[in-house]
Amino acid sequence: MKLPTKFLLCAGILAVTSAPSWAVTATCGDNVAFSTYLTAGFTCAIGDKTFSNFSYTASGTNPIAASAITVDTIGPTGTGASFVAGTGNLTGLPATDIGLEFFAPWSVGIGQSSDSFIGFTVTINGGPQLIDDASLVQGGSGFTLGGIAQVTENINGTIQLITVDQNGQLVLGDTKSFSPTGTAVVTKDLSVNGNNGSAAISQLVDVFSQTTVPIPGALPLFATGLVGLWGLRRKRSKQSAVAT
Numbered sequence: 001m002k003l004p005t006k007f008l009l010c011a012g013i014l015a016v017t018s019a020p021s022w023a024v025t026a027t028c029g030d031n032v033a034f035s036t037y038l039t040a041g042f043t044c045a046i047g048d049k050t051f052s053n054f055s056y057t058a059s060g061t062n063p064i065a066a067s068a069i070t071v072d073t074i075g076p077t078g079t080g081a082s083f084v085a086g087t088g089n090l091t092g093l094p095a096t097d098i099g100l101e102f103f104a105p106w107s108v109g110i111g112q113s114s115d116s117f118i119g120f121t122v123t124i125n126g127g128p129q130l131i132d133d134a135s136l137v138q139g140g141s142g143f144t145l146g147g148i149a150q151v152t153e154n155i156n157g158t159i160q161l162i163t164v165d166q167n168g169q170l171v172l173g174d175t176k177s178f179s180p181t182g183t184a185v186v187t188k189d190l191s192v193n194g195n196n197g198s199a200a201i202s203q204l205v206d207v208f209s210q211t212t213v214p215i216p217g218a219l220p221l222f223a224t225g226l227v228g229l230w231g232l233r234r235k236r237s238k239q240s241a242v243a244t
Contacts, residue, residue: 027073030082034069034102037120046098047079048129049208053121053185060113069104069116074207085207092173093135099207106192107200108147116190122208123183130180133209136188137173138163138201145197151204153188156181165199180211 028044028051029036036042043052056066074090075081075098083101085093100120108114124130134155141149143165150164153174161174186206192199 027080028071028100030072032071033067034071035066037071038066045125046073046075046081048124048126048210049098049131050123050125051100051120052123053119055117055119057117059115059117060108062108062112062114064104064106064114064116069102072101072103074099074101074205090137090205090207093137093205093207094209097135097207097209099135099205101206102204103202105200105202106149106190107198107202108192108194109198110194110196112194114192117187118190118204119185119187121183121185124210128212129210130182130213131184131208132180132211133175133177134159134161134184134186135173135175135205135207135209136161136163137205137207138165138203139172139205140202141165141172141200143167143197143199146195147197147199148191148193148195149199149201150192151188151190151201153186153206155184155186157185165201180213184208 026044028046034056037054038056042054043050045051058064058066072083073081074083074085076096077084079098081098083090084095085097086095102118104116106114106116122131136151136153138149138151143149146167148164148166150166151162153161155161155176155178159176159178161176162171163174164171188206190201190204192201
């Protein structure tokens, strides 16, 4: 059966403007040792975002092993994540944010230090969304005397987020917006220095917001479909006039 031209044009328009299905990737695990994420080639997903290229280096007098760091997932209801942004200790973050939460006993005393360098890549794996915002939260934080607990994060080598807890300065959360991108390369340095006192961090949260953008090529093809419909209608009008 030959389908009407009008039906075919409309079907084509719908096919173009529909968002592609997300790539099939294993869901990121919860309550999992970070050492699992460091396995060669490890990749996992939360909603429409894929996390990959994990790296880790520990240094200082009290280095924390990757196996001592626990990772949990953050994401909207329906993504399978164990925590939803905007609830509990994540209050203040948009409920649509997606990311990871790291737990470990980063704690030092007088003359001690502990540094953890964490890296990973976040990629949009389908749909009309792009990353345009990142938030960093430092939890379970404290110090005495000259102790300093701080996290410095860089995204794509140009965006910097900083949280710090020390005498005279308390910034436990930082958010930065940037031009929408499909990939965010994240590197962070979590540092606790006791100096003449003590310092501690037990929780580190990384979440990313997204914005909806037009699917490339969708609008031009949509316009082409409209032109086709207009041409078909004009042709039929002429045929009607001739028949009359």
